[in-house]
Amino acid sequence: MxxxxxxxxxxxxxxxxxxxxxxxxxxxxxxxxxxxxxxxxxxxxxxxxxxxxxxxxxxxxKSAKSAAKKTARKASKTSSKKSTKKTTKKTTKKTTTKKSSKKS
Known part of the structure; x- marks a missing residue:
């Protein structure tokens, strides 16, 4: 063996x-x-x-609580990054359309 x-x-x-x-x-x-x-x-x-x-x-x-905290922290980080990127793109588009409409 x-x-x-x-x-x-x-x-x-x-x-x-x-x-x-x-x-x-x-x-x-x-x-x-x-x-x-x-x-x-x-x-x-x-x-x-x-x-x-x-x-x-x-x-x-091993504590289940600490493992759950780690996964929750990772999930919140990725979701917050995605949401901030989306909001900045939306605001820049709005401002450019407003400026172009004022010129004409």
Whole structure:
């Protein structure tokens, strides 16, 4: 068996592996609702959270709030740039038409 690079500690990797096997077998259930887990990402998250609970060495949970803030900030920047460009073009067109109508 070839050695692969691990992202987490041995104990955490074992927990994730166990969760993946349970998902494949169809016996992995989510916490509160008890629904069957079919998503690969969700199975990994369950394995990592179990490893955290046992005190294994796992990187800290990423905050969804900060990720949402970053995407919102990017979206607002691009939309504000587009809107300013459109408004400046409109105002310049209006002023040129007014000047030309006054001359004739």
């Amino acid at each position: 070839a050695r692969t690079a691990r992202k987490f500690s041995k104990g955490a990797s074992a927990k994730v592996g166990r969760a993946m096997k349970k998902r494949k077998a169809g016996t992995l259930r989510s916490g509160g609702s008890g629904r069957k887990v079919t998503s690969r990402k969700q199975a990994i998250a369950i394995g990592l959270s179990e490893a955290r609970r046992e005190g294994k060495k796992v990187p800290p949970k």
